[in-house]
Amino acid sequence: MNRLLSFFQLHKHDTTMKQELGAGTVAFLTSVYIVAINSSILADAGMPVAGAAFATILTCFFGCLLMGVWSNTPIVLIPGMGINAMFAYTFVHGVGMSWQEALAVVFVAGVLFAVISFTRFATILDRGIPADLKHGITAGIGCFLMFIGLQKGGIVEHSRETMVQLANLSEPLPLATLLTLVVALFLFVRGISGHFLWAILCGIGIGLVLNVPNVKDTITFSTEGIMAVFGQLSFSAIATVPFWTSVFAMTMVLTFENIGLISGYTKQLGRPDKGKRALQANAISALASGVFGSSPTVSTAETAAGLAAGGKTGVSAITTGMLFLFTFLLFPLLVHIPDSAIAPILVIVGALMMKEVREISFADISDWLPAMFIVIGIPFTYSIADGIAFGFVAYTLLKTIVQQHRQVSTTMYVVGVLFFLHLLLSNLG
Template identity: 50%
Template sequence: MIDRRFRLQEHGTSFRQEAMAGAVSFFTVVYIVAVNAAILADAGVPFEAGVIATVLTAVTGCLLVGFWANSPIVLVPGMGINALFSYTLVHGMGLTWQEALAAVLISGIMVTVVSFTPLSRLIAASIPESLKHAITAGIGLFLTFIGLQKGGIVVPSESTLVAFGNLAHAKPLLTMATFAVTLVLFVRNVRGNLLIGIAAGTLLAALFGGTKLGETGGFGFSAADYASVFGAMSFAKATTAVFWIAVFSLVLVILFESVGLIHGQLQMANRPEKFKRSLQASAMSVIASGLFGSSPTVSAVESAAGIASGGRTGLTAVTTGVLFAASLLFLPVIKLIPDSAIAPVLILIGGLMIQNVRNIPFDDMTEWFPAYLIIAFIPLTSSIVDGMAFGFLAYPLLKIAAGKWREVGMAAYVIAALFLANFVLHAL
């Protein structure tokens, strides 16, 4: 029955392979539970309630994309857009977190409407191929940078912003040792290589003091706390300009970040035909985010880890969703997995994604230079949507300057105008 539902044979995969890939995706992205709850707490959402909201949102997103799109993509509250929720919408624009949740709900409805109309295909088709490949490569570099930071190999520096980590500390050494093990397993095509790498990294950290297996800590939550968050949207400011500016900002980020991420990940899985339904599932899960009390979901960058582990169908996403549901019971144990065990997986996947640069036409500056801006700006701004914006603004500008303005479709000009409007609105 499972084989028929997810068409495993047709995709050249198996239950074991999909379950393993789902577990890899889960262990590389489970950090979002605590991190997202902490960022939501900065907006005023109780931390314990934020944990439950994050888990429920992730479970819903993964089940939606798994059953509706039969896609291995994992939908969780996104890093970056959660900061937009707490620090821009709430602290910057003066919305309460309840009003910000209402903006999330409306933006989710709007993106869902777009995803079920020909507009979604028009938007996807209007993105030049060179920029699509650049988005994938830029996300790969971003993922690599996140991995280097998590592993202590790159650290903050007052003089140079970032610097090489201190090898006198255990963390970067454990990261590099785990990376070596993971790399060997991957090159030798060992089944479950990334999951084995995470397990090996956790064991190494336990042996050399990077984590303590006996100290699981504790975590408790109150149903009463969560009851105050579920369905707590407030439309008190729905008639104000600031509310609709917030909605516009969310729609722009959700739509284009989702288009970029989903396209790149499905290209990696060699399943581009799943794009439309995957985008629809992603949009519908944003509606669930508003209802459950979380910042919006996006396709997790770490979905690439599950895809690299052989995930090809929705069973990968469903497995990740089930594990998220169980995480509330085992959160103290999951928190034992150290960053030094997760970082090598992110670095390796980033390397796989950067290969897309070979598809960029480097003999045409009007194509490769906007692509270069995206590749550089995504990791350097720590924002996928801001990095995309620079490339989408440069593309029509260079085409016009070179007398090739006819090569740019009207939709691409509209997209560039939307990105420019977003910059202007955030500068006001």
């Protein structure tokens, strides 16, 4: 115990083992919903639900453990909302990759993210990319999540005349989604601990009452079932343009999102010096996600709950990771989770990410218009990569048109050209 206290420097950080264990438990309760959500989204990419659930749990456990040991911070690593949508709906459904090839994209993007985090590239990218564009990426992914949630929950449907339209809300799926959304909003607004988890459980009950159809695979406890996606990444598409444009887009999202989140958390802890090691832990965890069979991890927003509960060291993050192992007990429950229980969480999380729009400066059209291209481009193209590309290319062009090209960093020009090539080559492909 003394060695443990010494390694994590509990006394130095004015905390106790009890306080850290409690904070880790709170962080777990606020983030455990990701097992059901991520499994559902990965299943949309064609993965077996049992394998996707096992990969999600293993990824959360490894990420939190690595973060706690390597950086000694209470930052929680779980598969990122938005990036999992990028995996399923952009890479698999949009680009046309198999989920095995998309896992290879995760792995290679993780390798590049690791290179960035262990070198000066992290600082260069962070300083070279305008803040408005980074805010636009977060808001655009949030808008995309809301749209996916509305589709998944049956609230909106395809229309031949107007592309999308409001569905018949008296049908079981949309009605159950709306009722679950009301419950989820109530729990969230009231600040109930584990609000998303309780909302999903209530959504299961509402779905059973309204007889919402469920098309998920049958969950089994066989080794073959839970190991169905572990180590299944395929590099068969590595020589293609879509593979590398996907890798580039995911690397950019991972870098910008995590630099911002980690910087905020380490400053809140009063330990900005830990930011580098925390980013490195995040990068290695993202890399490992491709091997485990999941979309990559991010320094999740649910970390804030652990910090508010008094988490100050890596013991809190390790506690969260260990508790994720107990979610294996939830396997039999996963098959009973209808889309109506998942969709409201996507809508709320997406709405929270949309708040980043208020951080965009609207003083100069050459700054805010490219950011808004990203915000609307991501959901309208149904591609996070294409939406970001439109915004980055528009920024460099507009700055040149208004003769403010000197405000554009060399880094931004390089990234802008790469995204232009992404759009050009993807269209030609």
